[in-house]
Amino acid sequence: MSTTDHAPENRTAPEKAGVDNARLASANERRRLARTMCLHMVLVGISFTFVLPFLWMVLTSLKPLAEVGVGSWLPSAFKWSNYADVFRVIPFARFYWNSIFIASWVTFLQVFTSSLAAFSFARIRWPGRDKVFMLYLATMMLPGLVMMIPNYQIMISLNLVNSFAGLIIPAAFTPFGTFLLRQFMLTIPTSLDEAAEIDGASKWRVYWDIILPLCRPGLITLVIFTFIGNYRSFFWPLVMLKSIHRYTLPVGLLFFDSTRGQTTNLLMAAVTMSVIPMVILFVVLQKYLVKGIQLGGVKG
Known part of the structure; x- marks a missing residue:
């Protein structure tokens, strides 16, 4: 061997x-x-x-009405005219603009007010700060429907019913945004504030030039949540708005209710177009959303 x-x-x-x-x-x-x-x-x-x-929604939006709910998922012929019919049946472009306008203003105001409140709770020491923060945070436990009647009465007294301001002002402040940004600001070393103040920077300069740029992932996370939440808001606009030309998209889609005639294909076409801004916003900013969620809970 x-x-x-x-x-x-x-x-x-x-x-x-x-x-x-x-x-x-x-x-x-x-x-x-x-x-x-x-x-x-x-x-x-x-x-x-x-x-x-x-x-299913996209394919249904391309079907003739007779094929909705029967047969295969794929239409026998793609009916792109359904999308044009949506603009013909209802003032869809107006509803589209109203939703984007209101959601954009609410997003801007929420980010601004929440960042200011979060800066106060996270970076400035004052008597009773933590107790006030816990009390402010407790308002998150209140259901939205509980606050709807008081808010509606306030809007009546301010003569803001059936106006965009009546939709924007009550949504301009949020304990969730304050909590999210405060948690994010707590991860930033206080030595940066102290160094800036030694150089003569005011609290406003510290907030604007140092804290906000470092909080960009948290701010973008709040932008995504706030815009999407208000863009698809339904019940509050339904209560507040009386004029058709002020309707937002979720309220305007009621025109395709089955009580006004069976138009499921047009409804699906309208819904498909309505989700485009949310999809674009999420796709463009998703990396900041993930980073903001990860970093926002590092320190309590």
Whole structure:
């Protein structure tokens, strides 16, 4: 028998240990790869489940009315004219503009007021600060419907019913935004404030030139949440608005209610167009959203 046949038996202990370690590492790598593939398959399945309703909505928006709810998901012919009919049946462009206008103003005011309040709670020491913050935070526990009647009575007394200001002003302040930005500001070293104040910077300069730029991920996170939340707000605009030309998109879509005639395909076309701003906003700013959520809870 040749010497090569006895090679495995002639290996030294370190060589055998090295071979065993290599085999173990290879087995661990295969198991890790298998787990990763299984996880990805599960995530793809979950993602498809979330995308399925949106896909149905888009395909339904391209169907003739007679094919809605019957037959296959795919239309026999893609009816792109449904999107043009939406603008013909209702003042969709006006509703679109109203929603974007109101959501943009509310977003701007919420970010501004929340950042100021958060700066006060996180960076300035004053008597009773933490107690006031907890009291302010407790208002988050109140359901929105509980505050709707008092807000509506205040808007009546201010003669702001059926106006954009009546929708914007009550939503300009939010304890959630204050909490989110305060948590983010607590992660910023106070030495930056002290160094700026030694150089003669006022509290406003510290807030504007130092804290806000460092809070960009948190600010963008709040922008996304606030814009989307107010863009799709339904009940408060329904209560406040009386004139059709002031309707927002969620309220305006009631024109496609089945009591006014079966127009499911047009409703789906309108909804498809209405989600475009939210999708664009999320796609453009999603990396800041993830970073803001991660960093916002680092310190309490």
